[in-house]
Amino acid sequence: MLNDFLYVVWDCDPVMFSIGSFELRYYGLAWALTLLLGERFFTAFSKREGFGPQIVETGFLWIALGAVLGARVGHCMFYDFAYYSQHPIEIITGIRDGGMASHGSALGMLLGMWITSRKYKMPYVWWLDRIMVPVSIGGAMVRIGNLINSEIVGSVTDVPWGFKFVRNFPGMTLENIPVQHPSQLYEALCYFTTFVILMWMYYKKDMARKRAGIMFGVGLVGIFVTRFFIEMFKVNQEAFEEGMLLNMGQLLSIPFIIMAALVIWYGAKGKFKIGTPKTSPLAAVETNKKRK
Numbered sequence: 550m551l552n553d554f555l556y557v558v559w560d561c562d563p564v565m566f567s568i569g570s571f572e573l574r575y576y577g578l579a580w581a582l583t584l585l586l587g588e589r590f591f592t593a594f595s596k597r598e599g600f601g602p603q604i605v606e607t608g609f610l611w612i613a614l615g616a617v618l619g620a621r622v623g624h625c626m627f628y629d630f631a632y633y634s635q636h637p638i639e640i641i642t643g644i645r646d647g648g649m650a651s652h653g654s655a656l657g658m659l660l661g662m663w664i665t666s667r668k669y670k671m672p673y674v675w676w677l678d679r680i681m682v683p684v685s686i687g688g689a690m691v692r693i694g695n696l697i698n699s700e701i702v703g704s705v706t707d708v709p710w711g712f713k714f715v716r717n718f719p720g721m722t723l724e725n726i727p728v729q730h731p732s733q734l735y736e737a738l739c740y741f742t743t744f745v746i747l748m749w750m751y752y753k754k755d756m757a758r759k760r761a762g763i764m765f766g767v768g769l770v771g772i773f774v775t776r777f778f779i780e781m782f783k784v785n786q787e788a789f790e791e792g793m794l795l796n797m798g799q800l801l802s803i804p805f806i807i808m809a810a811l812v813i814w815y816g817a818k819g820k821f822k823i824g825t826p827k828t829s830p831l832a833a834v835e836t837n838k839k840r841k
Contacts, residue, residue, distance in 0.1 A: 555709035576694035583687030608665040615661030623653010652801040681768025685744035689737040696733035703730025743771025762816030769809035773802040
């Protein structure tokens, strides 16, 4: 059959370069670029809207910590709690062995933004709307990192764009390696599309200031609704997921999908207030500085 000859042979080395025992992996680089882009985007947003650099500095610190620590702790708690509950120190010491969960990262960032909004007495929704821009493009880059690692692979398929993940089948001949969905690419494309839509909403429609909350909701839809459906094309990450009606990735996505629907509804009704020029987040920051 024609499909027997249409597939991608994937055998990419996950290590970009190494010096002695030190290795720089593409996956780690993807995370570093995601954090850097987050800082660059918030700097651009702040300049466009007249905010001082202190907001970006504080917000970037807490959001970055929340993203990385939340991703790691989330993986350990959601996907391998039995092991890490008995070896808690490996939550930190074993981070180089892999294991990061996007749902945990999302929760960590939500906490980091809440801390920052409390510190500067800013509306929480200001951070929620704008964080989705770097999160969506960062999510796409991290999924490309997963592809390079040959992890989070899809189920066996006969589609002509399927991949043979050679590194996952050491010693097996190429013709015996199954063709699988490149589910990492599916997610990366969905996240990149979400990024383009959010950029259009922010710069062309000024949606973050006209209808606060909608960008956050649209970002959640673009990430977690697509994640929910793409999970159907993935191999389960852990053995305990076998036989479950919905796997862990889908179950963890449901609260974010519900949140997306509520936030979009509230935003469309204009129920989120970001303040007039006299009571804007910037004015609140300047007032706090004067009081000190």
